[in-house]
Amino acid sequence: MKNFYLIFIVVCFMGGMVLSAKAEDMSIDMLNKKGKEKMLYSEDIARIDVGDTITWLPASKGHNVQFVSVPDGVEKVKSKLSAEFSYTFEKEGAYLYVCTPHATMGMIGVVIVGDSDVNLAEVKKYKFRGKSKKKFKKILKVL
Numbered sequence: 146m147k148n149f150y151l152i153f154i155v156v157c158f159m160g161g162m163v164l165s166a167k168a169e170d171m172s173i174d175m176l177n178k179k180g181k182e183k184m185l186y187s188e189d190i191a192r193i194d195v196g197d198t199i200t201w202l203p204a205s206k207g208h209n210v211q212f213v214s215v216p217d218g219v220e221k222v223k224s225k226l227s228a229e230f231s232y233t234f235e236k237e238g239a240y241l242y243v244c245t246p247h248a249t250m251g252m253i254g255v256v257i258v259g260d261s262d263v264n265l266a267e268v269k270k271y272k273f274r275g276k277s278k279k280k281f282k283k284i285l286k287v288l
Contacts, residue, residue: 169193172200173254175208175244184208184247186254189284193234195259200231207246214241214271216264237261239268239288249275255284 174187191199201210201224210230211223216238223245224230234240237259244252253273265288273281 170198170200172202174202174204175210175252177205177207182251184244184250184252186244186252189254189280190287191254191256193256193258195234195237197258198231198233199256200229202229203227208244208252209246210242211245211248212240212242214239214264214268216240234258238264241268241271243277249273249277251276251280253277253280253284255288257288 171188171191171193173191176185176187177183179185179187186201187204193199206227209224209226209228210232212219212221215221216236219236219238219240222232226246234256238257238261240256240258242254242256255268269285269288271281
C-alpha cells in the first residue's frame with residue numbers, strides 16, 4: 146500500500162510539471178508536434194524570477210517568439226523565424242507570447258516573472274482566434 150501512495154505522489158508531482166516549469170535559466174522548445182498536439186511550445190507556462198533568462202530553441206523550423214502582451218515599460222519583441230532566441234526578464238509581471246505564423250493554431254505561451262500579478266488582468270483580456278482561443282482558456286485556469 147505504501148508503494149501505491151509513493152507512486153501516486155510521484156505521478157501527481159510530475160503531472161504538475163508538464164504544464165509549468167520554474168528555473169533560473171531555462172529553455173523552451175518550439176515544436177511542430179508533441180504527442181497529439183501540433184504547433185506548440187514545450188511549456189505553456191514558465192514561472193521564473195526577475196533576472197532569469199529563457200532561451201527558445203527551434204527544435205522545428207518555421208517558428209518564432211513574439212511578445213503580444215507585456216508589463217508597462219517593456220518592449221514587445223519579436224524574434225526571427227527558425228532562430229534561437231534568448232530573453233532576460235528584468236521586470237515582474239506576465240508576458241504573453243505567440244509564434245507569429247501559428248498564432249491561431251494554439252502556439253502560445255505565458256511567462257510569469259516573480260510573484261506580481263501587475264498586468265495579469267491585461268493579459269487575460271487578449272483576444273485569440275482559432276485553436277489558440279481554447280488553449281488560452283486552459284492556460285488561464287492555471288494562472
